[in-house]
Amino acid sequence: MTRPRADPPAGTAHAIEARGIVKRYGDLLANDHVDLTVARGDIHALLGENGAGKTTLMRVLYGLAVADAGTVAVDGRRVEIRSPRDAIAAGIGMVTQHFSLVGPMSVAENVVLGHTDGFRVDHAAARRRVTEVSERFGVPADPAAIVADLSVGQRQRVEILKALSRDCRVLVLDEPTAVLVPQEVDALFATLDRLRSGGMSVVFISHKLREVMALTDRVTVLRGGRVAGTVATAATDEDALAEMMVGRAALRPARPAGGRAGAPVLIVRGLSAAGRHGLPALREVSFELRAGEIVAVAGVSGNGQTELGEVLSGMRRATAGSARAGDTELADTPPDVVMRAGVGRIPEDRDASVVGEFSVAYNLVLEQLNDFRRGTVLDERRIRARAQELIERFSIKAGPDDRVATLSGGNVQKVLLARVLARDPQVLVVAQPTRGLDVGATQYVRSQLVAQRDRGAGVLLISEDLDEILALADRILVLYEGRVAGEVDGAAADRQRLGLMMAGRAAA
Amino acid sequence: MTFLIDLVAATLRNATPLVYGTVGETYAERAGVLNLGIEGTMYAGAFFGFAAAHASGSLTVGLLTAVAVGLAAGALMAFLSVTVGTNQHVAGIGITLLLVGVSEFSNRLVFGGAGTLPKIESYALLSPFGLRALSQYALTYVAFLAVAPLGWWVLARTSLGLNIRAVGENPEAADAAGIDVARTRYLALMIGGALMAIGGAFFTLAALGSFTLGIIAGRGWVCIALVIFGRWRIGRGVLGALLFAAVYALQLRLRILPGWDAVPFELLLALPYLVVIAALALSGRNVDYPGAYLKPYRRA
Numbered sequence: 001m002t003r004p005r006a007d008p009p010a011g012t013a014h015a016i017e018a019r020g021i022v023k024r025y026g027d028l029l030a031n032d033h034v035d036l037t038v039a040r041g042d043i044h045a046l047l048g049e050n051g052a053g054k055t056t057l058m059r060v061l062y063g064l065a066v067a068d069a070g071t072v073a074v075d076g077r078r079v080e081i082r083s084p085r086d087a088i089a090a091g092i093g094m095v096t097q098h099f100s101l102v103g104p105m106s107v108a109e110n111v112v113l114g115h116t117d118g119f120r121v122d123h124a125a126a127r128r129r130v131t132e133v134s135e136r137f138g139v140p141a142d143p144a145a146i147v148a149d150l151s152v153g154q155r156q157r158v159e160i161l162k163a164l165s166r167d168c169r170v171l172v173l174d175e176p177t178a179v180l181v182p183q184e185v186d187a188l189f190a191t192l193d194r195l196r197s198g199g200m201s202v203v204f205i206s207h208k209l210r211e212v213m214a215l216t217d218r219v220t221v222l223r224g225g226r227v228a229g230t231v232a233t234a235a236t237d238e239d240a241l242a243e244m245m246v247g248r249a250a251l252r253p254a255r256p257a258g259g260r261a262g263a264p265v266l267i268v269r270g271l272s273a274a275g276r277h278g279l280p281a282l283r284e285v286s287f288e289l290r291a292g293e294i295v296a297v298a299g300v301s302g303n304g305q306t307e308l309g310e311v312l313s314g315m316r317r318a319t320a321g322s323a324r325a326g327d328t329e330l331a332d333t334p335p336d337v338v339m340r341a342g343v344g345r346i347p348e349d350r351d352a353s354v355v356g357e358f359s360v361a362y363n364l365v366l367e368q369l370n371d372f373r374r375g376t377v378l379d380e381r382r383i384r385a386r387a388q389e390l391i392e393r394f395s396i397k398a399g400p401d402d403r404v405a406t407l408s409g410g411n412v413q414k415v416l417l418a419r420v421l422a423r424d425p426q427v428l429v430v431a432q433p434t435r436g437l438d439v440g441a442t443q444y445v446r447s448q449l450v451a452q453r454d455r456g457a458g459v460l461l462i463s464e465d466l467d468e469i470l471a472l473a474d475r476i477l478v479l480y481e482g483r484v485a486g487e488v489d490g491a492a493a494d495r496q497r498l499g500l501m502m503a504g505r506a507a508a
Numbered sequence: 509m510t511f512l513i514d515l516v517a518a519t520l521r522n523a524t525p526l527v528y529g530t531v532g533e534t535y536a537e538r539a540g541v542l543n544l545g546i547e548g549t550m551y552a553g554a555f556f557g558f559a560a561a562h563a564s565g566s567l568t569v570g571l572l573t574a575v576a577v578g579l580a581a582g583a584l585m586a587f588l589s590v591t592v593g594t595n596q597h598v599a600g601i602g603i604t605l606l607l608v609g610v611s612e613f614s615n616r617l618v619f620g621g622a623g624t625l626p627k628i629e630s631y632a633l634l635s636p637f638g639l640r641a642l643s644q645y646a647l648t649y650v651a652f653l654a655v656a657p658l659g660w661w662v663l664a665r666t667s668l669g670l671n672i673r674a675v676g677e678n679p680e681a682a683d684a685a686g687i688d689v690a691r692t693r694y695l696a697l698m699i700g701g702a703l704m705a706i707g708g709a710f711f712t713l714a715a716l717g718s719f720t721l722g723i724i725a726g727r728g729w730v731c732i733a734l735v736i737f738g739r740w741r742i743g744r745g746v747l748g749a750l751l752f753a754a755v756y757a758l759q760l761r762l763r764i765l766p767g768w769d770a771v772p773f774e775l776l777l778a779l780p781y782l783v784v785i786a787a788l789a790l791s792g793r794n795v796d797y798p799g800a801y802l803k804p805y806r807r808a
């Protein structure tokens with residue numbers, strides 16, 4: 001990787017020069033007079049907590065949102081960006097946080113979408129174009145493949161190809177690594193590095209400071225919709241960046257010691273289950289989870305972790321095998337029985353686990369409404385009192401009457417945590433607990449998981465984030481194609497080897 | 509033998525309006541809009557096509573009028589569901605009620621309350637090679653030889669088709685790719701509306717040569733079912749139309765066969781609809797609806 005340069009060569013026009021961007025959503029100032037200058041041939045990181053306004057700023061640049069004030073210049077020329085069409089014409093390409101691909105269409109169709117010339121679409125020519133761009137920039141892709149069949153990493157490459165095939169000179173990537181495994185992250189970084197050498201400017205959004213330090217040339221930090229500062233990456237470090245983001249020194253906890261595991265609280269034997277299309281997704285998985293330990297389940301998404309989490313929380317039927325928590329069989333058991341057996345769960349799909357239109361208070365007691373009744377009616381007073389207590393204990397930034405749909409991702413996760421942890425579960429099944437959360441919220445959630453372990457609960461942590469697994473797990477199980485591909489001791493694990501196991505390329 | 513040949517000929521004829529309607533509805537739905545205005549659009553196409561042909565003495569004028577009415581009905585559906593963002597069920601049913609009402613009211617104004625309407629000189633049958641089964645109206649030939657294959661080709665092989673599929677599947681992605689989502693949906697609904705109206709006009713300008721109240725008799729709704737039966741593919745939708753038309757023709761003929769008069773004719777009349785329901789029940793499970801089905805698109 002080339003050494004980050006601190007300053008762009010003097011005299012050349014900047015690739016992007018945004019001045020005084022203001023974007024309002026109702027009363028909320030998502031961008032408050034934001035300035036951003038990206039030099040030609042730089043990888044420029046955009047950092048900030050959840051809701052700091054990073055995505056908003058990029059949507060303004062790409063024409064997906066129209067700014068209330070401010071100007072944008074590309075290569076020194078003022079441009080008026082009112083739609084993605086304008087942005088593409090100005091040489092800006094964007095890979096959005098949630099991909100913008102049409103699933104049932106082929107890679108080639110997705111790449112030519114929106115800039116087909118002529119009435120007839122020449123599919124052969126489109127495929128040739130994809131192959132040509134993919135070879136020129138070293139971004140592999142099969143032009144005839146159907147996008148819906150591709151892995152997340154492959155889809156991301158299609159998104160990048162889409163932008164490149166439109167001859168973009170500025171490429172915006174919104175949290176591109178959030179969904180990738182380590183090998184894919186390395187490949188992405190190699191690609192971005194190559195693009196940079198070719199003079200491409202890249203805006204790179206990530207919550208992972210390690211990545212920002214490794215890849216980028218400059219960093220702009222947003223805080224509460226405003227620019228907190230712009231620095232050369234070479235002149236800063238992770239702690240300084242974290243401090244800029246949250247406005248105070250962030251504490252990075254040392255890896256918490258574990259190793260006082262007790263009796264098994266969850267015993268899984270030969271567990272099999274079918275996935276979304278009825279195909280086997282879990283194949284004879286066996287393991288034990290003991291009191292006072294955190295066992296992480298690592299794996300590339302789509303290797304059975306989701307199904308494992310669902311079976312253990314009563315949301316999916318097992319086709320064979322058993323999972324026992326104490327005296328309760330969890331496989332083929334309705335969720336309420338699972339809950340009463342002392343199993344708490346924080347599912348992967350946060351939004352499906354809360355009722356967005358309900359208040360925070362209701363969501364907090366949703367799993368135990370029966371305890372908050374007076375006769376047949378709900379006891380509003382006690383529900384509110386309970387909500388107040390949990391809001392304080394888990395420092396949720398919301399009132400009991402706020403609708404959950406209006407909360408940020410981090411606060412929704414806190415509501416879920418509070419709901420589950422308040423019941424002191426013996427077994428805790430959590431899936432992707434910090435996905436999309438910023439540094440502060442992530443630390444908070446992780447510290448809560450550690451506290452649960454120290455209290456004596458068994459925690460099963462299903463995560464695609466290796467940093468998270470390495471930071472928390474006492475033991476690590478790797479799932480590959482629905483089977484346990486190996487088990488590693490948490491303290492002795494290293495990224496490289498885990499990554500290989502997750503890719504199915506090495507045994508334990 | 510004659511029985512069979514007649515059956516084939518009747519099947520092709522009965523399937524014709526369904527092919528127009530099904531292809532038209534497929535365009536709307538592939539763009540993400542369920543157009544329940546189809547029943548009314550076919551009805552208005554039938555009436556206004558007839559009225560214009562009657563007034564002008566020209567079938568071409570009648571057909572072009574039907575096309576214009578269909579384009580307008582499609583544009584109205586687009587205005588309500590795309591621009592205003594009305595619930596598509598409400599907008600579609602509203603348009604059907606509106607167009608049926610307008611057609612019947614105009615009928616009273618133009619032709620009075622007369623029980624029987626004047627007849628026009630309708631399209632003649634073409635009989636290539638003197639084959640009875642192929643003795644059909646030009647509109648039938650156009651449906652099977654032009655509308656269905658061209659309709660498929662445009663969806664599958666042209667930028668317009670690519671754009672229509674993209675806005676129906678993932679409008680965010682289409683928008684991000686620089687496609688004008690609203691414009692594409694307007695186009696798809698207007699093309700679809702024109703086809704539906706021609707399907708309606710087939711009754712008055714070709715098959716019957718006259719207009720009667722209730723002339724469409726639910727065939728628009730049948731097309732809605734056929735689109736789902738066809739899983740939004742034109743080829744399969746046309747097959748469904750042929751199946752429905754064949755059963756329809758068969759039950760008409762069964763009624764007059766000796767021995768079948770014991771079966772209540774209402775039951776026979778229901779047969780094609782039962783077949784559609786059965787076919788839907790068998791093939792309509794686990795279908796993948798267009799991703800943006802029923803969802804209006806607004807840039808956040």
Ligand SMILES: Nc1ncnc2c1ncn2[C@@H]1O[C@H](COP(=O)(O)OP(=O)(O)OP(=O)(O)O)[C@@H](O)[C@H]1O
Binds near residue numbers: 025028051052055438
């Ligand atoms: N379409 C919208 N309507 C209303 N509010 C919005 C909209 N989009 C964003 N916001 C609000 O604007 C603020 C900034 O959001 P934005 O998505 O830019 O944050 P972000 O920095 O990208 O956060 P994250 O790290 O979670 O992706 C948030 O408070 C968010 O709730």
Ligand SMILES: [Mg+2]
Binds near residue numbers: 054
């Ligand atoms: Mg964001």
